[in-house]
Amino acid sequence: MDITDIRRQFPILERTMCDKPLVYLDNAATMQAPQRVLRAIEEAYTRRRANVHRGVHTLSQEATDAMEHSREVARAFLNATSIEEIIFTRGTTEGLNLVASSYGQLLDEGDEVIVTAMEHHSNIVPWQLLARRRGIVVKVVPIDAEGRLCLDAYKQLFTPRTRLVSVCHASNVLGTVNPVAEMAAIAHSHGAVICVDGAQGAPHTRIDVQALDCDFYALSSHKMYGPTGIGILYGRRELLEQMPPYQGGGEMIGHVSFAGTTWADLPYKFEAGTPDYVGAAAFASAVEFINEVGIDNIATHEHDLLVHATEQMLTIPGMRIFGTAPGKCGVISFLIGNAHHYDTGLFLDKMGFAVRTGHHCAQPLMDVLGIEGTVRASFGVYNTYDEVDSFIAALRRIAPILNQ
Ligand code: C6P
Numbered sequence: 001m002d003i004t005d006i007r008r009q010f011p012i013l014e015r016t017m018c019d020k021p022l023v024y025l026d027n028a029a030t031m032q033a034p035q036r037v038l039r040a041i042e043e044a045y046t047r048r049r050a051n052v053h054r055g056v057h058t059l060s061q062e063a064t065d066a067m068e069h070s071r072e073v074a075r076a077f078l079n080a081t082s083i084e085e086i087i088f089t090r091g092t093t094e095g096l097n098l099v100a101s102s103y104g105q106l107l108d109e110g111d112e113v114i115v116t117a118m119e120h121h122s123n124i125v126p127w128q129l130l131a132r133r134r135g136i137v138v139k140v141v142p143i144d145a146e147g148r149l150c151l152d153a154y155k156q157l158f159t160p161r162t163r164l165v166s167v168c169h170a171s172n173v174l175g176t177v178n179p180v181a182e183m184a185a186i187a188h189s190h191g192a193v194i195c196v197d198g199a200q201g202a203p204h205t206r207i208d209v210q211a212l213d214c215d216f217y218a219l220s221s222h223k224m225y226g227p228t229g230i231g232i233l234y235g236r237r238e239l240l241e242q243m244p245p246y247q248g249g250g251e252m253i254g255h256v257s258f259a260g261t262t263w264a265d266l267p268y269k270f271e272a273g274t275p276d277y278v279g280a281a282a283f284a285s286a287v288e289f290i291n292e293v294g295i296d297n298i299a300t301h302e303h304d305l306l307v308h309a310t311e312q313m314l315t316i317p318g319m320r321i322f323g324t325a326p327g328k329c330g331v332i333s334f335l336i337g338n339a340h341h342y343d344t345g346l347f348l349d350k351m352g353f354a355v356r357t358g359h360h361c362a363q364p365l366m367d368v369l370g371i372e373g374t375v376r377a378s379f380g381v382y383n384t385y386d387e388v389d390s391f392i393a394a395l396r397r398i399a400p401i402l403n404q
Helices: 003-008 035-047 058-078 092-106 125-134 151-157 180-189 237-242 277-293 295-313 341-350 363-369 385-402
Strands: 086-089 112-116 137-141 162-168 193-197 216-220 231-235 319-322 331-336 356-358 374-378
Touching: 035 058, 035 277, 058 086, 058 231, 058 277, 086 092, 092 125, 092 162, 092 193, 092 216, 092 231, 112 125, 112 151, 125 137, 137 151, 151 180, 162 180, 180 193, 231 237, 277 295, 295 319, 295 331, 295 385, 331 341, 331 385, 341 356, 341 374, 341 385
Parallel strands: 112 137, 112 162, 162 193, 193 216
Antiparallel strands: 086 231, 216 231, 319 331, 331 374, 356 374
């Protein structure tokens, strides 16, 4: 893997920030997009702008073909069995809301949904909304001191009323990668289905929904070197067939009449309205970029950076790292002594480093950790050892000032 060549494909990495070279370490929030994705967006607007699935004219056909090509690329990336199982969404959040809203209608008062203490708000609030609407009960798997799920506690949460488990593939705060296949087997043995929040899984690790044996898998394109505003929800076909539509409108119907309306076949039943066909087409370019570099190479590179950065950071007096589970992904949440995360982030920004600060949309996890927020550095394929070293040097410089 030639990082110099990879970096050349990302024009934004040439930017300076406060007169310093930009070091972009906020990849868990949003990744940068390579030239080919930018070109795909431009081409869609300049050469193929027309509504999809509606026109007989050539432009519309071409736009439709580009979107449907992307669906096939997503299918292959996830190893789903058919394109009927691939639904375009606005992102992970919408994918999870779709499952909660639609599959949720198949649940009854008193049915139970299991989530975990390390979930993003996107995988908590939709279930809480469902609890208000339908009286379901939300149960929470605790975590241990390293930030791993307590699997024994998970097993004990199941009752005959457990209908669904929803868990993140990887935590956006702790970096913990959850044993999704094992959790799926346990859920299935109790007759429950499993939904995976793949926002932090899909960009960093090989996904095979058949091997994981998950029932739903949601992801966001913008966290995978792709355009914003588009994502994928994989759903097991038998379940999608049973589920009612999520939204009503054009595209999702078979026939509409005031006497009664029928739904379109999968996947269109879940794609009401004009989709983000530009984003959908450009998403294919992002996946092709990942495939070309190789997801295993990406994972290895990010892991090496993670190990190097963690070792170095721990030599800084007062450094506290949250999330130390073996096999974690390239996310480091930390605090320096009692310094406020926001102050640390501001100092780093002035030195050219883009990191995220705050609760990372995981306030229940912050409560468990007993903190308000952290600083978070997260890696992408274009990050280098030199960048990590300069980041460590910056932390070393600011640590004594922050800890005064
Ligand atoms: N986490 C972060 O900085 P959307 O916003 O729909 O693309 O993704 C939501 C989401 C869901 N689950 C997990 C585990 C996530 O990390 C995210 C997004 C960003 O950590 C923005 S809060």
